[in-house]
Amino acid sequence: xxxxxxxxxxxxxxxxxxxxxxxxxxxxxxxxxxxxxxxxxxxxxxxxxxxxxxxxxxxxxxxxxxxxxxxxxxxxxxxxxxxxxxxxxxxxxxxxxxxxxxxxxxxxxxxx
Amino acid sequence: xxxxxxxxxxxxxxxxxxxxxxxxxxxxxxxxxxxxxxxxxxxxxxxxxxxxxxxxxxxxxxxxxxxxxxxxxxxxxxxxxxxxxxxxxxxxxxxxxxxxxxxxxxxxxxxxxxxxxxxxxxxxxxxxxxxxxxxxxxxxxxxxxxxxxxxxxxxxxxxxxxxxxxxxxxxxxxxxxxxxxxxxxxxxxxxxxxxxxxxxxxxxxxxxxxxxxxxxxxxxxxxxxxxxxxxxxxxxxxxxxxxxxxxxxxxxxxxxxxxxxxxxxxxxxxxxxxxxxxxxxxxxxxxxxxxxxxxxxxxxxxxxxxxxxxxxxxxxxxxxxxxxxxxxxxxxxxxxxxxxxxxxxxxxxxxxxxxxxxxxxxxxxxxxxxxxxxxxxxxxxxxxxxxxxxxxxxxxxxxxxxxxxxxxxxxxxxxxxxxxxxxxxxxxxxxxxxxxxxxxxxxxxxxxxxxxxxxxxxxxxxxxxxxxxxxxxxxxxxxxxxxxxxxxxxxxxxxxxxxxxxxxxxxxxxxxxxxxxxxxxxxxxxxxxxxxxxxxxxxxxxxxxxxxxxxxxxxxxxxxxxxx
Ligand code: HEM
Ligand code: SF4
Numbered sequence: 001x002x003x004x005x006x007x008x009x010x011x012x013x014x015x016x017x018x019x020x021x022x023x024x025x026x027x028x029x030x031x032x033x034x035x036x037x038x039x040x041x042x043x044x045x046x047x048x049x050x051x052x053x054x055x056x057x058x059x060x061x062x063x064x065x066x067x068x069x070x071x072x073x074x075x076x077x078x079x080x081x082x083x084x085x086x087x088x089x090x091x092x093x094x095x096x097x098x099x100x101x102x103x104x105x106x107x108x109x110x111x112x
Numbered sequence: 113x114x115x116x117x118x119x120x121x122x123x124x125x126x127x128x129x130x131x132x133x134x135x136x137x138x139x140x141x142x143x144x145x146x147x148x149x150x151x152x153x154x155x156x157x158x159x160x161x162x163x164x165x166x167x168x169x170x171x172x173x174x175x176x177x178x179x180x181x182x183x184x185x186x187x188x189x190x191x192x193x194x195x196x197x198x199x200x201x202x203x204x205x206x207x208x209x210x211x212x213x214x215x216x217x218x219x220x221x222x223x224x225x226x227x228x229x230x231x232x233x234x235x236x237x238x239x240x241x242x243x244x245x246x247x248x249x250x251x252x253x254x255x256x257x258x259x260x261x262x263x264x265x266x267x268x269x270x271x272x273x274x275x276x277x278x279x280x281x282x283x284x285x286x287x288x289x290x291x292x293x294x295x296x297x298x299x300x301x302x303x304x305x306x307x308x309x310x311x312x313x314x315x316x317x318x319x320x321x322x323x324x325x326x327x328x329x330x331x332x333x334x335x336x337x338x339x340x341x342x343x344x345x346x347x348x349x350x351x352x353x354x355x356x357x358x359x360x361x362x363x364x365x366x367x368x369x370x371x372x373x374x375x376x377x378x379x380x381x382x383x384x385x386x387x388x389x390x391x392x393x394x395x396x397x398x399x400x401x402x403x404x405x406x407x408x409x410x411x412x413x414x415x416x417x418x419x420x421x422x423x424x425x426x427x428x429x430x431x432x433x434x435x436x437x438x439x440x441x442x443x444x445x446x447x448x449x450x451x452x453x454x455x456x457x458x459x460x461x462x463x464x465x466x467x468x469x470x471x472x473x474x475x476x477x478x479x480x481x482x483x484x485x486x487x488x489x490x491x492x493x494x495x496x497x498x499x500x501x502x503x504x505x506x507x508x509x510x511x512x513x514x515x516x517x518x519x520x521x522x523x524x525x526x527x528x529x530x531x532x533x534x535x536x537x538x539x540x541x542x543x544x545x546x547x548x549x550x551x552x553x554x555x556x557x558x559x560x561x562x563x564x565x566x567x568x569x570x571x572x573x574x575x576x577x578x579x580x581x582x583x584x585x586x587x588x589x590x591x592x593x594x595x596x597x598x599x600x601x602x603x604x605x606x607x608x609x610x611x612x613x614x615x616x617x618x619x620x621x622x623x624x625x626x627x628x629x630x631x632x633x634x635x636x637x638x639x640x641x642x643x644x645x646x647x648x649x650x651x652x653x654x655x656x657x658x659x660x661x662x663x664x665x666x667x668x669x670x671x672x673x674x675x676x
Pocket of ligand 1: 171173178210211212213217289290292331332333334375539540541545546547548585586587588589
């Protein structure tokens with residue numbers, strides 16, 4: 001689910017696109033058009049100048065892609081892995097801080 | 113006291129469903145199954161589907177769907193608890209979260225599983241109706257109802273009557289905003305009656321029947337307000353008519369233009385207590401009272417569908433409890449903090465703390481839920497209550513069996529001796545789960561719990577209520593905390609604002625903001641200094657709240673901001 005705080009974007013910055021999967025509600029990040037990953041490290045990084053158009057495009061096909069609530073998340077410019085600037089989106093990206101075993105990375109490992 | 117002998121099949125402590133109730137729930141599940149199928153197929157858009165899923169308690173939160181399951185007046189039977197454990201294990205991540213509205217939330221639910229989950233719930237007479245949306249929500253109740261020594265009237269029968277009245281009430285499915293009712297039957301308010309849209313306190317009427325104190329327009333959220341006392345003599349037979357009139361006036365005059373001004377508290381403030389009362393009285397006078405009359409026969413019929421415990425403890429039960437307490441200091445401490453006096457000789461109510469030091473307030477694993485269900489069967493007539501403090505209660509325990517119960521609880525990590533103490537923290541899900549949050553509530557609760565873990569220290573500090581909300585919606589009741597903690601967002605980072613002097617009880621008050629919000633890593637230390645200041649300045653057996661009320665904020669402000 002989006003949040004007003006995600007509409008504040010810095011002109012020179014970059015963002016990634018996120019959504020929840022319709023069937024299970026889980027968080028995903030856009031890798032390419034029509035391709036989404038639970039891991040933010042896979043996400044495609046988009047300059048803020050282009051982000052609105054990219055969000056609109058992704059939102060237009062969200063039902064077909066089995067998604068709800070497509071929106072953009074600004075990321076830090078100086079991190080190797082895309083890292084959201086807000087605590088909220090960091091928690092979405094890396095899991096609830098109170099359950100280290102529930103992070104997306106730990107889950108992928110558990111299913112591997 | 114019971115005037116009919118209940119059929120043995122009736123659950124102790126709550127209403128036993130009949131075939132009409134069951135058929136209704138089964139229909140409702142199939143209706144939702146169809147709606148989910150249409151959503152997945154794409155014939156319902158998210159905008160169309162959202163109100164439908166919310167009517168069935170299904171939210172989309174940060175990480176997944178969240179399902180909020182109603183526990184009417186906070187009472188569960190062991191069979192229902194085992195089903196919740198089963199759902200946690202099968203469809204969620206092996207735990208559930210008990211909430212301040214005496215409900216249960218699962219945080220990792222899949223949309224596609226929800227119809228099956230609701231069908232499983234329906235099989236044990238449970239559902240998720242009225243847990244969301246602008247309707248009359250699940251009615252909350254005193255966790256010691258029907259057991260407490262200080263109780264005048266068991267409020268659960270009336271809570272059930274209100275549940276039946278409000279469920280799918282055609283006029284009240286689209287109120288201006290959500291509507292929350294709490295009911296107690298004790299002069300000692302344990303339900304935060306004055307912080308609800310309507311708070312009711314049942315008591316004996318001069319004619320031997322039942323009448324109610326009525327509070328209206330209390331609430332938390334962005335505009336915290338202590339409810340006003342509307343009347344003290346509402347006769348039982350007019351309960352539904354008068355509440356109908358109260359909600360009708362709200363439905364007609366409550367604001368729909370601004371979500372933040374839509375609760376009844378805003379209307380009551382705008383009209384004034386007298387203005388609101390006049391409108392309610394006029395509505396009440398003009399309505400078809402015969403239609404809404406609640407005759408004693410109806411009350412008796414509902415009461416007859418409640419199972420009642422067969423209370424007969426051995427004569428030496430109290431003496432045996434005394435001996436066990438003298439022999440075992442850890443048990444003795446737990447009895448001091450985690451029990452409540454029972455009306456029947458030889459019985460006692462036991463509170464199961466869901467607040468282990470460093471743990472997540474209100475969370476229980478499926479194994480713990482199963483254990484509680486087994487213990488309820490063994491020691492408490494299969495009946496379990498959820499408290500608005502996010503703990504569990506076994507209402508009717510024989511005093512001579514309390515030591516055995518405690519040992520079993522200890523083995524399941526369910527015997528923290530901290531009820532009413534600094535470790536008994538309310539915390540909303542906050543930013544770890546909640547899509548609306550500004551900041552995380554749970555980690556602050558965990559750090560405070562760990563900091564004040566020692567049971568000796570907690571008992572020394574004495575009664576103190578810390579309540580934490582991750583945003584101004586105040587689901588964690590921070591406004592009513594002796595110490596309230598509110599998460600705020602500053603440019604995407606977490607800060608915490610402290611309020612002091614709130615109280616949810618008969619002496620209800622709204623906490624006052626102490627000063628500027630603190631960064632996350634300074635908050636727990638600041639509270640520790642604040643508690644130190646209290647310990648230095650308290651006199652006699654003063655609670656924290658009393659010291660604050662006597663001395664005011666200044667010294668606490670110094671303690672918090674001196675080194676911050
Ligand atoms: C996680 C999803 C949740 C959402 C989206 C949510 C949303 C809200 C909102 C919007 C309000 C403010 C309503 C208003 O002032 O009109 C509110 C108030 C409240 N919620 Fe929640 N809440 C959530 C979880 C909880 C939980 C877990 C609890 C119990 C622990 C809870 C109990 C309450 C209470 C007691 C209030 C304040 C009392 C009142 O003003 O009626 N909520 N919630
Ligand atoms: S108080 Fe705010 S953060 Fe906490 S559960 Fe309610 S809406 Fe979410």
